[in-house]
Amino acid sequence: MSVSTNPSARGRKATAAPARRVRRLSGRDKVVLGLMVGVPTLIQLVLVWIPTLMSVGLSFTRWNGLELTDIKPAGGDNYQFVAQDYPPFWPAVQHNVLWLAFLAFVATPLGLLLAVLLDQNIRGTRIYQSVFFAPVMLSLALIGIIWQLFYNRDSGFLNFLLGTAGTPQAVDWFGDSSVNIWAALFAATWRHAGYVMILYLAGLKGVDPTLREAAQIDGANAVQTFFQVIFPAMRPVNIIIIVITVIESLRAFDIVYVINRGTNGLELISALVIQNLVGEGQVIGIGSALAVILLVISLIPITFYLSRAFGKDKEA
Amino acid sequence: MTMHEDALLRASSQGGWDRRTLLKTFGAGAVAMAGIPLLTACTGGSAPASSGSTTATFGSGSSDEVPKAAYKAVTDAFQKKSGVAITTNVVAHNDFQNKINTYLQGSPDDSFTWFAGYRMQYYAGKGLLAPIDDVWEKVGGNYSDALKKASTGADGKMYLIPNYNYPWGFFYRKSLWTEKGYAVPKTFDELKALCTKMKGDGLIPIEFADKDGWPAMGTFDYLNMRLNGYQFHMDLTAHKESWDQKKVSDVFDTWKALLPYQNPNALGMTWQDSAKSLADKKSGMYLLGSFLTQQFTDKAIADDIDFFPFPEIAVEGQDSIEAPIDGLLLSKKGGQNQSARDFLAYVGTPEGQDVYASVDSSNIATAKGADTSKFTPLNKKLAEAISGAKNISQFFDRDALPAMANNVMIPALQSFIKDGNVDVKNLEAQAKSLYAAQ
Numbered sequence: 233m234s235v236s237t238n239p240s241a242r243g244r245k246a247t248a249a250p251a252r253r254v255r256r257l258s259g260r261d262k263v264v265l266g267l268m269v270g271v272p273t274l275i276q277l278v279l280v281w282i283p284t285l286m287s288v289g290l291s292f293t294r295w296n297g298l299e300l301t302d303i304k305p306a307g308g309d310n311y312q313f314v315a316q317d318y319p320p321f322w323p324a325v326q327h328n329v330l331w332l333a334f335l336a337f338v339a340t341p342l343g344l345l346l347a348v349l350l351d352q353n354i355r356g357t358r359i360y361q362s363v364f365f366a367p368v369m370l371s372l373a374l375i376g377i378i379w380q381l382f383y384n385r386d387s388g389f390l391n392f393l394l395g396t397a398g399t400p401q402a403v404d405w406f407g408d409s410s411v412n413i414w415a416a417l418f419a420a421t422w423r424h425a426g427y428v429m430i431l432y433l434a435g436l437k438g439v440d441p442t443l444r445e446a447a448q449i450d451g452a453n454a455v456q457t458f459f460q461v462i463f464p465a466m467r468p469v470n471i472i473i474i475v476i477t478v479i480e481s482l483r484a485f486d487i488v489y490v491i492n493r494g495t496n497g498l499e500l501i502s503a504l505v506i507q508n509l510v511g512e513g514q515v516i517g518i519g520s521a522l523a524v525i526l527l528v529i530s531l532i533p534i535t536f537y538l539s540r541a542f543g544k545d546k547e548a
Numbered sequence: 549m550t551m552h553e554d555a556l557l558r559a560s561s562q563g564g565w566d567r568r569t570l571l572k573t574f575g576a577g578a579v580a581m582a583g584i585p586l587l588t589a590c591t592g593g594s595a596p597a598s599s600g601s602t603t604a605t606f607g608s609g610s611s612d613e614v615p616k617a618a619y620k621a622v623t624d625a626f627q628k629k630s631g632v633a634i635t636t637n638v639v640a641h642n643d644f645q646n647k648i649n650t651y652l653q654g655s656p657d658d659s660f661t662w663f664a665g666y667r668m669q670y671y672a673g674k675g676l677l678a679p680i681d682d683v684w685e686k687v688g689g690n691y692s693d694a695l696k697k698a699s700t701g702a703d704g705k706m707y708l709i710p711n712y713n714y715p716w717g718f719f720y721r722k723s724l725w726t727e728k729g730y731a732v733p734k735t736f737d738e739l740k741a742l743c744t745k746m747k748g749d750g751l752i753p754i755e756f757a758d759k760d761g762w763p764a765m766g767t768f769d770y771l772n773m774r775l776n777g778y779q780f781h782m783d784l785t786a787h788k789e790s791w792d793q794k795k796v797s798d799v800f801d802t803w804k805a806l807l808p809y810q811n812p813n814a815l816g817m818t819w820q821d822s823a824k825s826l827a828d829k830k831s832g833m834y835l836l837g838s839f840l841t842q843q844f845t846d847k848a849i850a851d852d853i854d855f856f857p858f859p860e861i862a863v864e865g866q867d868s869i870e871a872p873i874d875g876l877l878l879s880k881k882g883g884q885n886q887s888a889r890d891f892l893a894y895v896g897t898p899e900g901q902d903v904y905a906s907v908d909s910s911n912i913a914t915a916k917g918a919d920t921s922k923f924t925p926l927n928k929k930l931a932e933a934i935s936g937a938k939n940i941s942q943f944f945d946r947d948a949l950p951a952m953a954n955n956v957m958i959p960a961l962q963s964f965i966k967d968g969n970v971d972v973k974n975l976e977a978q979a980k981s982l983y984a985a986q
Contacts, residue, residue, distance in 0.1 A: 294985040297649045298674060309981070317977040320959050385816050407759060407816015409966060492759050496815055496962045511646045512945075513954030515985055 284527065291520035310521035318518070324499035327413060328529075331420070331500070332481035339421040340477050343428025348458065350429070351436045365430050367423040376490030379419050409497025416498055419487045424480055428473055435469030436462070471540055478533035482526065501526050604888040606636045606876075607657035609644030618907035619661075625903045626894045632887040652676040658882025659892055664698040664708050664873040665946035666786060670986070672701035678883020679705035680892060687896030690915040694940040698873055708875045709896045711904060712911035715857075715930050716766050716870040716943070719840055720833040721826065722854045730832070736774070736802075736861040743809035746832040755826050755834035756810035757817035758965055761958030764814075765944035766835055767806070768961065769870050772799045774861035778868040778939035785948035787983040792976035800970045802861065807968060814965055837872070837943075838930050842910060853926060857933055869937035872946055873914065951982045 257265070291310055295303045314321050346364055350357045370378070382389050383405035396402040405415040439462055447457040463470070485502040488494040494503025505526060508519030608619050616638055623634040637657055644651070648662075652671060662668060671677050684706040688696065691710065699708035724730075728749055733739040743753035758764040773781045776795045783789040784796070811822065811831065819836060823843035826834045834840065835858070844850040857866050876895055882888040894900045898917035905913050909922065912931045920928060934940065945953035956978045964970045 296986045298653060313978075313981045317974060317981060319963075319971075319974060385813060386821075404813050404816035407813055409815070493761070495761055495959055496759075496966070499959075507955055508951075511642075511954075512950035514646075514649075515951045515955065515982055517985055518981070 287520045287523050287527075290516055291524045293517050295516045297514060297516055306517055310517045311525075313518060314521050314525070318504075320495070320499040320504055321501075321522075323497075324494075324501045324504050327498070327500050328481060328484070330413065331417065331484050332478060334417045335420065335424055335477050335481050338417075339424040340428050340473060342421065343425040344432050346425060346429040347432035347436060351433060361430070361433065364426040366426070368426045368430075372486050372490060375419070375423075375487065379415075379487070379491070383415055406491050407496070412491065412497050416487050416491060420480075420484060423487075424477070427476070427480075431469055431473060431476070432466070435466040438469075439465050471537065475533055475537040479530065482530050482533075501529075602631060602887060603633045603635065604659065604882070604885050604891055605657035606634050606888075606891070607644070607651070607660035608636055608638045609641050609661050611638050611640045611644070614908045614910075618904045621907045622895060622900055622903050623891075626891055626900070629894070630887075630890055632890060634891060652879060656879035656881060658885045658888035659876050659878050661874065662708070662877045663942065663946055664710065664875065664940075665942035666948055667946065667950065668708055668877065669702045669786075670949075672703070672705070672707045676880055677701075677707050678878040678880050679703075679707060680709070680878055680883075680889065681706045683709065683889050683893045683896065686893050687915075690896055690898060690917065692916070692935055692937075694934075694937050695873065695914055698940050698942065699875070708873070708877055709892045710873045710875040710914040711895055711901065712875075712908075712913055713871045713873040713934060713940070714838045714911055715855075715934050716770070716835065716837045717855050717857045717930075717933065718833045718835050719826065719838075719853055719855055721829060721849070721852050723852050724829045724832070725854075732856045733859045735859050739859045740805060740809075742832075743806070747809060751829075752811045752825070752831035753809040753833070754806065754811070755822045755831035756814040756965075757819045757822035758814045758962060759816055759818050761962060762945055762953070763819050763836065764961040764965060765953065765957060766837070766870060767803065767810075768799065768957075769941060769944050769947075770835070770858040771802050771861070772796075773864070773868045773870075773939075773941060774858060775799055775802060775863070777863045778941065781868075781941055782947065785944065785952075787949070787952070787979050790976050791979050792973050796972050796975075797970075800964060800972075803964070804968050807965070810965075815962060837870075838912075839910075841926065851924075855926060855929055855933070864938075867937060868939040868941060869933055870941045870943055871912075871934050871937070872943045873940065874911075875914070949983055949986060951985075952979055956982065 290303075292306060292308070293303050294306045294309070346360075350360055350364075354360075367375075380388075385391060385402050385404045385407070388405070390405065391402045394403070403411060406412050443461050443465060444457060447461045452460065483502050484500055485494075485506070488498040488500055488503055489506070491498055494500055494507065501522060505519060505522045507513055508515050508522055606619075606623060608616070610616055610619055619636065623636055627633055635657075639647075644661075648667070648671075651660075653676070656676075668677070672679075679701070684696075684699075687709070688706075691699070695710050696706075699706055699710060701707045720730075728746075730742060730745070731738075733742050746753040756764075756767075769781060772784065775798055776784075780789060780795065784791070789795075811817065811825070814822075819840070820843060822831075822834060822836075823840055825831050826840075827844055827846075827849050838855070841850060841853055844853060857869060860866050876892050878888055878892060895904075896915060898913075898915045898919070901913040901915045901918045905911070905918065905922075912927065912934060913919075916935075920931060923931065941947060944957060948957070956975065960970060960975060
């Protein structure tokens with residue numbers, strides 16, 4: 233969703249800049265400009281804004297998905313249902329918060345650590361980078377298989393390491409609702425850390441080496457150099473990472489979905505949205521209400537990001 | 549193979565979503581769906597069939613190799629017999645099921661594969677299906693009363709031509725039972741006594757898997773039907789009865805007596821895991837659909853599997869059986885095409901069902917007089933269990949509103965399995981909202 237704001241930002245600049253020289257524009261220029269602004273706007277409108285607004289609209293209705301005349305106004309009933317009668321909802325909110333905390337305090341710092349280590353020109357750094365980044369590129373089905381092999385109760389690698397495989401003491405990593413969220417978070421970290429690592433590696437490469445030299449001349453040690461000079465210098469990357477972490481934790485979905493479709497201790501808002509909107513369990517009103525709730529929550533980090541991004545533009 | 553696949557697909561649960569599709573889905577969400585009917589309406593589709601035409605279209609959700617070939621054999625045989633050319637449109641199993649709403653409102657085929665139960669009655673009630681009482685007049689004699697009941701809409705008209713079904717019940721390994729001297733339980737008390745004995749012998753008495761959520765519905769359905777009767781099951785799933793009543797809490801209370809005997813690791817297991825456990829003689833018996841047997845590729849094990857129906861508890865003895873029926877429906881448009889009606893009639897004959905079974909032998913043909921000579925002894929037993937039943941239920945997720953089954957029952961049953969608690973008041977509150985949205 234954060235991506236969606238870019239074309240309109242671009243659009244604004246495009247129209248603002250030529251406004252001063254408007255007389256020099258030929259008819260052809262206007263057509264080209266119109267197309268350049270119009271086409272992205274139209275795509276935005278059709279793919280993002282209209283569906284979003286219609287989702288909001290539908291969340292206040294009851295509809296069986298058959299004829300348009302079957303749409304019945306329902307007021308806030310769907311929201312009331314979600315908050316009061318739908319047992320998976322509050323656990324899902326809790327899990328999303330837990331997910332955010334875990335990514336922010338474990339996965340992201342881990343990614344940063346990997347990036348710093350791999351930035352030291354150690355031998356085979358390319359190989360390590362590829363290894364850590366690989367999980368980001370894997371498909372959903374493959375992730376499912378990998379973690380199944382790892383966590384399986386009777387034949388999984390983890391229980392084998394613990395020496396409990398095949399015994400009654402074996403931990404049921406996916407089925408036991410008190411541990412499966414941690415199993416899923418571990419799997420999520422496995423992906424997220426790789427993602428963060430690549431972004432920070434790029435960020436570290438972009439830091440002016442003279443900063444580092446200057447800090448060293450001033451007598452700063454490696455830790456001081458990093459936290460007081462390098463890390464603040466990567467501010468743009470840091471903001472992106474914060475936003476990515478928040479958004480990843482809100483749209484966290486695939487891992488719980490391959491485990492058990494987001495039930496039994498693995499409820500997440502996104503999984504509930506899918507459950508209620510797609511497929512056989514479709515209840516359009518309630519699904520839309522859940523989607524709107526997710527959208528509103530997502531707007532908070534997006535607004536934060538945008539105000540930072542535009543705020544900086546103004547300063548410059 | 550369909551039911552196996554059906555179960556498998558539900559088990560692996562729409563595995564094909566990639567992240568992007570999903571994001572699109574919840575971004576575009578409900579509205580994309582709102583748009584679909586309009587879009588499909590624009591695509592036109594086949595020309596309207598007039599009566600007396602010698603062609604008919606057939607939409608099939610049986611996209612797996614074997615059933616697909618089986619339906620092809622049926623359409624070919626029908627064409628040979630009647631000269632009517634059937635054009636088959638095969639759609640991937642899950643897509644077909646998920647998009648049935650838009651399919652029926654757009655330009656559906658004349659006839660299409662579907663199943664008995666709530667959703668058949670629902671679409672019939674919305675006027676999207678054509679009643680086929682005339683076809684039933686011709687072939688009705690081939691079906692038992694239970695099948696007839698399952699093929700009837702809420703308005704009393706006939707809508708479905710059953711093709712095959714597969715029963716749910718207890719499966720066990722004969723050799724293990726002979727070795728330990730177990731006897732088939734007829735009553736619930738006998739079942740509990742047997743469970744205690746098995747537990748003493750170091751077995752998991754009742755194999756159980758519910759990671760995917762739906763298999764536990766089978767236990768619920770049987771306990772409900774044995775305690776409160778078939779009609780109550782139908783009324784409850786259609787939400788004509790409230791969930792917030794003693795009859796429903798009784799079901800869960802009775803189940804509590806069985807919980808200690810069911811595999812305690814059920815929530816982390818798929819039914820395939822459980823099948824393996826049964827094959828390895830780690831567990832005594834397993835309540836599941838007969839698609840279970842397709843897991844046993846080793847012939848020695850497959851031949852060692854036997855079946856008994858769910859024991860009686862309070863009412864109606866063992867009259868009711870859970871045996872989901874797959875068959876053919878006629879769309880509203882297809883109702884005007886006599887050839888499509890003839891096709892359905894053909895599928896309703898022993899002859900037509902034999903053609904199907906000659907390719908796909910894993911299911912039980914529904915028509916009386918269908919060839920059973922190639923049946924294994926187990927299949928014969930399953931067929932007898934079905935034909936002897938007075939009532940056939942369709943499994944909770946076919947008898948109830950799909951949203952009720954998927955969004956409400958799965959979490960409720962999983963939490964019941966976890967700690968033995970269930971909030972019937974909340975079930976009723978959810979049911980009220982969901983059924984009101986239909």
